[in-house]
Amino acid sequence: MARDLLGKILVYEGPRGRRAARIVEAEAYLGQRDPASHAYRGMTPRTVPMFGPAGFSYIYLSHGLYPCMNVVCEGPGVAAAVLLRGAEPLDGIADDPRRLAGPGLLCLAMGITTAQTSMDLVRSELTIRDAPAVPARAVSRGPRIGLSPGATFAELWRFWVTGSPGVSRR
DNA sequence: CGAATGATCCGA
């Protein structure tokens, strides 16, 4: 669930050291029944991680420039994932609080690339760590962003921490 | 093989 990722800590121990950020915006994709999901047309070499076990990363390149990171949810065979859309810098990142506001910027600032796709998010250099849950009154929700018309559902599957500078701008 | 297209972002 995208809502449950809010407040958790994303840590990447890459070649340029340890970088950490607090997730403040996330968006859910329901897999094969969701026209907006990369898994909609079945499994391809790129989307293999989405069909694997939960707790792994699925990272793809957007517009030839921006890596975007998803967390695979559900179990093997169910290609559900959550796109990380925004975070607040904690460690190892220049202190502009808006540096990670957007799925592409988030990965660029963290140093995450498509090479980090299909990684175990519990035990690898790319991890998500537990943190106190964000209280319900601090969470907003709305429709998903950036999808071609008709490819989206009416459901409000985008969640964010109200007022955080790490939330992507519209 | 070639062409179209993005779960983006920035600057004007």
Next chain:
DNA sequence: CGGATCATTCGA
């Protein structure tokens, strides 16, 4: 709005 910039996907 358009440009950057390229992996992925689809059609021939």
